[in-house]
Amino acid sequence: MRSALARFWDHDLAYSFRRSPVTVAAAVMTLLCVAAAVLAPWLAPSNPFDAAALSLDSAFLPPAWTAEGRAAHLLGTDDQGRDVLSTIMYGARISLAVGLAAVVFAMALGVVLGLAAGYFGGSLDALIMRVADVQLSFPAILIALLINGVARVALPQQMHDAMVLYVMVIAIGLSKWVDFARTVRGSTLVEKNKEYVQAARVIGRHPFAIMLRHVLPNAMGPVLVIATINIGIAIITEATLSFLGVGVPPTKPSLGTLIRVGNDFLFSGEWWITVFPGIALVVLVLSVNLLGDWLRDALNPKLR
Amino acid sequence: MLAFILRRLGQAVLVMLAVGLIAFSLFRFVGDPVVFMLGQDATPEARAEITQQLGLDQPFYLQYARFVARAVQGDFGLSLRQVQPVSELLMDRLPATLELSICAALMALVAGIVMGVYTALHRDSWLSQVMLAGSLVGVSLPTFLIGILLILVFAVVLGWLPSFGRGDTVALGFWSTGLLTASGLKALILPSITLGLFQMTLIQRLVRSEMLEVLRTDYIKFARARGLTDRAVHFGHALKNTLVPVITITGLQLGAIIAFAIITETVFQWPGMGLLFIQAVTFADVPVMAAYLCLIALFFVVINLVVDLLYYAVDPRLRIDRGAAAH
Numbered sequence: 001m002r003s004a005l006a007r008f009w010d011h012d013l014a015y016s017f018r019r020s021p022v023t024v025a026a027a028v029m030t031l032l033c034v035a036a037a038v039l040a041p042w043l044a045p046s047n048p049f050d051a052a053a054l055s056l057d058s059a060f061l062p063p064a065w066t067a068e069g070r071a072a073h074l075l076g077t078d079d080q081g082r083d084v085l086s087t088i089m090y091g092a093r094i095s096l097a098v099g100l101a102a103v104v105f106a107m108a109l110g111v112v113l114g115l116a117a118g119y120f121g122g123s124l125d126a127l128i129m130r131v132a133d134v135q136l137s138f139p140a141i142l143i144a145l146l147i148n149g150v151a152r153v154a155l156p157q158q159m160h161d162a163m164v165l166y167v168m169v170i171a172i173g174l175s176k177w178v179d180f181a182r183t184v185r186g187s188t189l190v191e192k193n194k195e196y197v198q199a200a201r202v203i204g205r206h207p208f209a210i211m212l213r214h215v216l217p218n219a220m221g222p223v224l225v226i227a228t229i230n231i232g233i234a235i236i237t238e239a240t241l242s243f244l245g246v247g248v249p250p251t252k253p254s255l256g257t258l259i260r261v262g263n264d265f266l267f268s269g270e271w272w273i274t275v276f277p278g279i280a281l282v283v284l285v286l287s288v289n290l291l292g293d294w295l296r297d298a299l300n301p302k303l304r
Numbered sequence: 305m306l307a308f309i310l311r312r313l314g315q316a317v318l319v320m321l322a323v324g325l326i327a328f329s330l331f332r333f334v335g336d337p338v339v340f341m342l343g344q345d346a347t348p349e350a351r352a353e354i355t356q357q358l359g360l361d362q363p364f365y366l367q368y369a370r371f372v373a374r375a376v377q378g379d380f381g382l383s384l385r386q387v388q389p390v391s392e393l394l395m396d397r398l399p400a401t402l403e404l405s406i407c408a409a410l411m412a413l414v415a416g417i418v419m420g421v422y423t424a425l426h427r428d429s430w431l432s433q434v435m436l437a438g439s440l441v442g443v444s445l446p447t448f449l450i451g452i453l454l455i456l457v458f459a460v461v462l463g464w465l466p467s468f469g470r471g472d473t474v475a476l477g478f479w480s481t482g483l484l485t486a487s488g489l490k491a492l493i494l495p496s497i498t499l500g501l502f503q504m505t506l507i508q509r510l511v512r513s514e515m516l517e518v519l520r521t522d523y524i525k526f527a528r529a530r531g532l533t534d535r536a537v538h539f540g541h542a543l544k545n546t547l548v549p550v551i552t553i554t555g556l557q558l559g560a561i562i563a564f565a566i567i568t569e570t571v572f573q574w575p576g577m578g579l580l581f582i583q584a585v586t587f588a589d590v591p592v593m594a595a596y597l598c599l600i601a602l603f604f605v606v607i608n609l610v611v612d613l614l615y616y617a618v619d620p621r622l623r624i625d626r627g628a629a630a631h
Contacts, residue, residue, distance in 0.1 A: 282449065
């Protein structure tokens with residue numbers, strides 16, 4: 001009996017992974033970004049949110065390799081004396097968490113609605129797909145902005161501040177569910193007429209059990225690909241909303257908030273406050289996107 | 305024909321009504337307007353009178369109908385932050401956004417077609433490779449980062465172009481234009497590039513793939529066999545046949561450009577509708593949010609409707625399919 005690892009190494013997917021150096025590099029970069037984000041409390045040079053450790057003396061320090069830089073602050077410090085490298089690592093935590101949670105939420109919602117629309121058909125199908133059509137004719141960022149705006153109006157200020165991360169997840173998730181719902185509905189329409197589903201119906205299984213245990217496993221492949229591709233989009237959407245000032249507040253900044261805050265100092269010459277978070281965002285999104293593209297091609301039988 | 309147009313119009317009106325319902329329900333979240341107008345300690349009689357005057361004692365659907373009737377006439381009430389009619393605020397800002405969006409679309413169209421044709425005709429040249437790689441990077445970069453990068457290079461380091469505002473504007477009736485002054489034109493360059501870059505890469509890839517497809521067809525071979533010059537074949541025959549989908553896509557993307565102007569306007573502090581909307585979201589200024597929402601939805605619905613009807617007029621197959629399906 002060979003180990004599971006060895007079997008995975010010989011699998012088609014692992015083979016096509018090893019054959020593509022760009023994908024390996026993207027995977028390494030993604031892992032590095034995720035590790036830096038997750039392990040930020042232990043790896044980061046300082047805790048940027050520990051107010052006691054901050055001093056305005058060390059504000060606006062340029063990166064360590066310039067003349068006035070200090071070795072302790074590799075990428076310099078921002079207007080409040082926070083270490084830029086540390087704020088990036090903590091910011092990436094929030095960016096990644098919101099991006100991943102939003103995709104999971106969109107996936108769950110899209111899968112449930114797509115399954116229901118495809119399996120039950122009729123007026124439920126018509127209703128869900130009409131809403132999807134209308135939503136699809138507007139850009140996702142506009143939908144996310146709108147939902148965010150509604151939450152801002154509907155919730156009292158303090159409650160909104162406390163729940164801002166959840167609001168972001170819901171706003172981005174609701175703007176992306178259509179892709180998932182359409183795909184799942186398509187596969188469900190194909191699967192539900194196959195014999196194994198009819199057999200399950202004949203032996204009297206509950207419709208929900210048929211949908212979850214029989215139809216869903218056969219519709220999940222493309223869903224996972226869409227999810228991977230959407231992670232990059234979700235992270236960019238979060239960063240954009242935060243940059244516009246309607247996302248995560250500066251007290252607990254994501255990468256987008258950091259870029260927004262740093263943007264104010266671009267003209268006075270303190271470019272590093274905004275450029276380094278920007279580079280971090282691009283590297284993160286580019287690596288995740290390259291991984292998603294590879295997965296899409298590797299799972300597409302036509303391209304094998 | 306008539307039935308198709310009517311059904312399509314009906315769908316458009318339904319979408320607008322649905323968006324209007326969302327906009328209308330926004331108003332329900334912002335506290336009690338009676339308390340807002342009279343303060344906490346008003347007498348019950350005064351409250352009842354105001355409630356009746358505002359029509360708040362009427363059933364939901366009547367209030368909604370009144371909202372729609374006023375919205376159709378462009379009346380969305382007063383902005384909560386700047387006490388001024390919302391329609392005036394939006395009309396002030398509309399020229400800035402439209403000039404920026406149309407400049408960006410034109411730039412994307414021209415540059416996209418030129419680059420698309422070049423990359424299709426010279427597939428293996430290094431310049432084509434650079435253009436294709438550049439478009440890949442352009443798609444992965446978030447719009448606001450592109451804007452910041454352009455500001456950093458062209459405004460901060462080189463100091464060639466302004467980084468915010470519209471420059472000097474000239475009023476032509478109600479329309480304030482920045483196209484007639486040197487500073488207005490200079491101010492337009494960076495925001496237009498930022499806003500149009502994504503659509504430019506889209507058009508570039510579309511033109512490239514369409515050109516490659518068309519260049520393989522028989523009538524191009526015939527044209528070459530007839531001894532026409534490369535120039536006549538490439539531009540007279542090949543490019544012309546790629547332009548229909550390109551113009552359609554550009555038309556459909558115009559709505560997206562106007563919506564994405566929100567981001568560009570924030571980066572460049574461009575005094576357009578998008579900036580107004582973002583400020584309205586930050587300050588929970590509901591009337592402005594509702595009006596902007598309806599206006600953007602109207603842009604999208606009208607653009608989609610026009611494109612659909614044009615397709616119907618241009619492509620006779622659609623008519624036959626509809627007819628066959630009906631029988």
